[in-house]
Amino acid sequence: MIRLAVFAPIAAVALTVGLAGSAVAQQPAPAVKVAHKTVKIGDLDIFYREAGPKDAPAILLLHGFPTSSQMFRNLLPALGDKYRVIAPDYPGYGHSSMPSRDKFKYTFDNLADVIDQFTEKVELKKFALYVQDYGAPVGYRIAVKHPDRITAIVVQNGNAYEEGLDNEFWKPIKAYWREPTNKDKRNALRDALTYETTKWQYTHGVKNPELVSPDGAAHDQFLLDRKGNDEIQLDLFLSYGSNPPLYPKWQEYFRKHQPPVLIAWGKNDQIFPAAGAEPYKRDLKTLEFHLLDAGHFALETNGSEIAELMRNFLGKHVNKK
Structure with a gap:
């Protein structure tokens, strides 16, 4: 009886701890909070979202x-539970700031320069890139300039090869590249700035x-419809013509530095097709390749799948560095 009297309190404590531990284990992980911030880059206010340690x-x-x-x-x-995501x-x-066209020249060189300065302002010394659409020419310019800073690249419908521009969508844009002073060629692209086209994307x-x-789409169009933004977008349609001549340099970067690359591409995209x-x-030697049953904005329908692909891929190639 003495033994039972001695060990009963210990057993009760052990049971209590075990139940508490079980309860804690079953609780969902705390939600990751996303901060919304702004930093100064020269005269520009650059807005960004950030999560993670x-x-x-x-x-x-x-x-x-x-x-x-x-x-x-x-x-x-x-x-954001495992990565600093910006x-x-x-x-x-x-x-972000939308300076007038006479105060800021809207080119991909300038966008990349601003984002390059941004990475230094927020103290990104080494980082993986996620590039989509315009993000590819911005990101690849930075990667070529700072190859030592890039730990990996996730490509979601972001082009670096001529094969990606050989479709019907690009014909009127290429016509504008050939005749940049032709107002009719410029105006022919205004349909790309409408709400119907945004929803289509x-x-x-x-x-x-x-x-x-x-x-x-509603959020994007609200900002796209700001006075003067249409001309900014048409300037960038023209500037996109500066990207294909850089493709050989970007491809040389891939061959020389061999960053680990995850392709998570919406295969039904008519702007940047699977080609x-x-x-x-x-x-690329370290390449994980996935064509997803998705469109241009694959995150809208396949976000959980892409997040899981990224966690697995970055876990193998970035976390161990």
């Missing part, structure tokens, strides 16, 4: 057209459009 491996998310960092609104919390808005996009090639929230994804296989 400051000392975690970093990922720089670079958006496309006609969107902004809002395209990563769900990816940030999905990765998504800036370019000048003229999202909540979100829903085309999507198996079930009902799963695509209309909020993304643009295939050539990455020529130049």
Whole structure:
């Protein structure tokens, strides 16, 4: 009886601890919080979204057209438990400054320069890149300039090869590149700035459009419709012509530095079709290749899948560095 009297309190404590531990284990992980910040780059206010610990491996998310960092609104919390995830808005996009065209020249060289300065301002010394659409020419310029800073690249419908521009979508844009002073060629591209086209970018090639929230397109169009932004976008359509001549340099970067690359590409995209994804296989040795049943904005329908692919890929190639 004495033994029972002695050990009963110990057993009770052990049971209590065990139940408490079990209860804690079953609780969901705390939600990742996303901060919304602004930094000064020269005279520009550059808005960005950030999640995750400051000392975690970093990922720089670079958006496309006609969107902004809002395209990563769900990816940030999905990765922010293990990574420092940062998504800036370019000048003229999202909540960043939109200086007039006489005060800021809207070219991809200048966008890349601003984002390069941004990475230094927020102390990104080494980071993985996520590039989509316009994010590819911005990100690859930075990668070529600072190859030692890039730990990996995630490519989601971001082009670096001529094969990716050999389709009907690009014909009127290429016509504008050939005659940049032709107002008719410039004006012919204005349909790309309409709400109907923005919605099309979100829903085309999507198996079930009902799963695509209309909020993304509405948010993008609200900012796209700001006075003077149409001319900014037409300037960047023209400047996109500066990218193909740089493709050989970007491909040389791939061959020389061999960054680990994850392709997570919406195969139904008519702007950047899967033909643009295939050539990455020529130049990269550490390549994980996935064609997803998705459209241009694959994160809208396949966000959880892409997040899981990234966690697995970065876990193998970035976390151990």
